Amino acid sequence: MTTDMNPTPYFIRHARPRDITAIRAMQARSMWTLGADFYSEAEIAGFMEAFGTMDDAIVLEGHCFLAEDAYGAILASGAWSRAKPGYAAGLPAKGHAGDMPTVRSVFVDPAVARCGVGTAIMLRVEQDAIAHSVLLLGLTATLSGVPLYQRLGYQVEEVTQILFPDQTRFGCVKMQKVLDRDAI
Template sequence: MQERSMGVLGGNFYSASEITGFMREFGTMDDAIVDEGHFFVAEDDHGAIIGSGGWTRLRPSYANGLDDGAPTAGYPTVRSVFVDPAAVRRGVGTAVMHRAERDAATNGHDTLHLTATLSGLALYQSLGYRTQEVTSLRLPDRVRFACVKMEKRLTELAVV
């Protein structure tokens, strides 16, 4: 589902070579969110996964590819948020993000960070994430994969 999401939805913002390079270099799944226990999925009525995402304090797998070189470990970072292309515009991404935000707040965090793909930017903006920096990931052959570092204060969330 994640790879299909990146290929289809990302294809509206990135070239085929950018997507191929991203998939080869970084992939879509960051095992750190599973290892740390903050990975969430959304399922349809038949049990098929139609959305995913989570957060972790561990260093992202893509961190070495960031052009800005800023530290990316030690603070809660959203990762691996994807929605099945057949389920877009139905609140799946929003639901996954709200679940991750509540979990981060429950675990004592007041701010979440993320590095958004261009295809996810509108979702994050609609949820109140603010742009910190426009940057890119370095891919092989001098290819750049545009992305946006963002953050959101979680102090207004109702923790349930």
């Protein structure tokens, strides 16, 4: 069990298909609350409608993790996948989208934001990737997530935008990190 700077004890485990509804609810709270300083309501609504916060397939793939408190509340989520993310169709053609394993669906419940839970999830995601012989991870960060990823050593490749089907745009940052095999 881990606490970091958060007074609420939690543990990290694999996500299961029966968790999907609760994961999505936490992710939506996170997007609407933590994303509000970076995106307009219309941009968040457009993202949620066009792409949502998570493809069910990443849970089924087996590389999705949750931070859960003692009462079963989901505090954070994060995954990595070799599958191309649904939002990749809206990204410019260049870059890593779909070309390398990708960090996906990293969200933290606003009640525990900036308490170390997101970092703990990301470290677990990276450990799992390394255990599966992945040594380079890419990601497309929301603007609200960039500081976390930079603290964890992800390097900015490109500041870009996802193009929605209605031609509106959603700012994001493509990043990547070479993983340290000796870190596990």
